Amino acid sequence: MDDITLVRQLRAEVTEPDSATLHRIRNNVVAGLRDGSSSRPARARLGVRLLAAFRHRRPAVRFGLVAAAVAAVVASTIVVDAVTTPGGRPVVGHAAAAAELRRAAAAAIRASDQPLQPGQFYYLRTVAVAGNSIGGGPCGGLFYLRKDVYETWVPKAWEEQWMQRRVDETERQFFRPSDEARANQCQLHPLSASTEVRKAPAGLFYPEGLQRPAKEPQDGTGAVVYDLSPEEVTRRLAAGNWQSPTPQFMAGLPRDPKQLLERIYRDSKGQWDSHDDEAFLFVRDVLRSGVVPADLRAALFSAAALIPGVRLVSDSVNLEGRHGVAVAMSDEGKTRVEMIFDPETGDVIGEREVLLTPNYIEGVSAGTAVAYTAVSRQVVGAMGATAKN
Numbered sequence: 219m220d221d222i223t224l225v226r227q228l229r230a231e232v233t234e235p236d237s238a239t240l241h242r243i244r245n246n247v248v249a250g251l252r253d254g255s256s257s258r259p260a261r262a263r264l265g266v267r268l269l270a271a272f273r274h275r276r277p278a279v280r281f282g283l284v285a286a287a288v289a290a291v292v293a294s295t296i297v298v299d300a301v302t303t304p305g306g307r308p309v310v311g312h313a314a315a316a317a318e319l320r321r322a323a324a325a326a327i328r329a330s331d332q333p334l335q336p337g338q339f340y341y342l343r344t345v346a347v348a349g350n351s352i353g354g355g356p357c358g359g360l361f362y363l364r365k366d367v368y369e370t371w372v373p374k375a376w377e378e379q380w381m382q383r384r385v386d387e388t389e390r391q392f393f394r395p396s397d398e399a400r401a402n403q404c405q406l407h408p409l410s411a412s413t414e415v416r417k418a419p420a421g422l423f424y425p426e427g428l429q430r431p432a433k434e435p436q437d438g439t440g441a442v443v444y445d446l447s448p449e450e451v452t453r454r455l456a457a458g459n460w461q462s463p464t465p466q467f468m469a470g471l472p473r474d475p476k477q478l479l480e481r482i483y484r485d486s487k488g489q490w491d492s493h494d495d496e497a498f499l500f501v502r503d504v505l506r507s508g509v510v511p512a513d514l515r516a517a518l519f520s521a522a523a524l525i526p527g528v529r530l531v532s533d534s535v536n537l538e539g540r541h542g543v544a545v546a547m548s549d550e551g552k553t554r555v556e557m558i559f560d561p562e563t564g565d566v567i568g569e570r571e572v573l574l575t576p577n578y579i580e581g582v583s584a585g586t587a588v589a590y591t592a593v594s595r596q597v598v599g600a601m602g603a604t605a606k607n
Contacts, residue, residue: 315530315545319523322559323516330512332597334374341598341605342370342508345538347389347590349579356404360397361579365389371601372421372509376465377451380421381441381601384414394581415441420451420464460485460500463507468514475520482521494527498547501525502557505566508595534558536568538592544570552578553588568592 334340345367352360369383388411392398416423417437422444424430434442446454458464460482472478479497486496501522504510510518522528527547534544536558544556552575559566571589573582582588596605 311530312526312528315528316523318530318543318545319519319528323519323523326512326515326519334597336374337599338374339598339601339603340372340508341596341603342368342372343594343604344368345590345592349588352406357401357406360401360404360406361393361582362397362401363389363391363393369604370421370508371598371603373601376455377420377448379417379419379601380423382416382421382423383602384416386412386414393579393586396581415439416443417441418444419446420455422446422451422454426454460503463504463509468504468510471514471517473513473517475517475524478517479521479524492527494525495547497525498522498528498555502555502569505557506569506593508593531556534570536570536590536592538568540567540592542567551575555589565595566593 345365347363347365350362350364352358364387367385367388371381373380387409390409392401423442425444435444437443455464456466458467472481482497482500483493486500487493489496501518505515505518522545525547529546531544531546531554534556535541540560542558542560544558546554546556553571553573555571556569557566558568558570568591569589570587570591573579573584573586573588576584578584579588594605598604
């Protein structure tokens with residue numbers, strides 16, 4: 219099946235390009251993907267966090283994005299914005315981003331989802347590097363990066379027991395050499411990775427409300443275990459949302475891209491200064507869960523193609539060195555959040571946030587990545603098993 223047929227099937231409301239234009243667009247995108255290696259940040263620098271999505275906005279980080287892919291097929295002409303990233307990589311206009319997102323939708327439909335056999339689990343793994351700042355005391359004002367790892371095992375039947383393993387602060391790195399020297403002087407707490415394991419039906423790892431009991435129930439291995447009644451599971455699953463999607467919530471979302479975007483705008487209204495930025499964030503939120511079925515993933519990418527302000531970053535890289543295409547929006551001109559997907563496999567492989575304004579974080583220059591996630595989803599044969607074993 220060719221690119222134009224895919225776009226027609228996804229009901230893209232664009233003028234069909236002639237063959238010469240299509241050839242030029244494809245060459246431009248491919249050239250962008252292969253170029254710019256010198257402007258990529260070194261892997262050792264890691265990154266920081268998605269400043270809005272981590273901590274301040276989302277009560278729990280349950281990552282594991284799935285979906286997406288490449289190429290460029292849209293209008294008879296494409297206007298490229300006169301904008302580049304601080305590192306020099308081009309940011310292409312909305313039309314090219316819309317083409318990538320529609321192509322991603324087609325990839326999601328083609329790939330579908332690998333079905334689970336009895337006893338198998340989806341293994342979702344996220345490496346997240348987030349910024350951490352010290353508010354007061356001898357170490358007040360310090361800013362550093364912390365690396366956390368989240369692993370989740372999702373069973374075939376949603377209501378059965380899930381498991382989550384979280385390892386906090388496995389690495390630490392400072393942006394500013396002066397901060398590292400100060401950390402030694404003020405005796406910042408030593409790096410000590412802590413591991414927490416939780417088990418619960420339907421991924422309901424935490425009790426309702428903001429307060430946890432002083433002593434949470436544990437099994438013989440030390441894992442926190444919540445054995446919820448079927449009635450409570452049913453009731454809580456009925457309360458799913460964009461940040462914690464459930465089968466009931468996702469089944470109720472329209473698959474028509476325009477209707478879906480209208481629903482996103484309605485649900486996100488009033489939660490952000492920019493309605494379009496918040497809509498893009500809601501798309502990332504639900505995809506981040508790792509549990510979105512293929513037909514809804516396709517609709518989400520097609521809906522995202524309709525959001526004004528979405529742009530294509532020609533090449534990007536996630537935390538663990540996997541390269542992919544990225545679509546992005548700016549946040550009030552200060553940062554840009556990128557959603558990165560692998561053009562070969564059609565998988566979302568991470569997110570990152572890049573500073574656009576010097577000293578938005580004091581002493582950190584524009585063009586610096588201040589957030590990374592690296593995500594994957596695979597099928598494994600047992601709870602606790604990983605892709606390596």
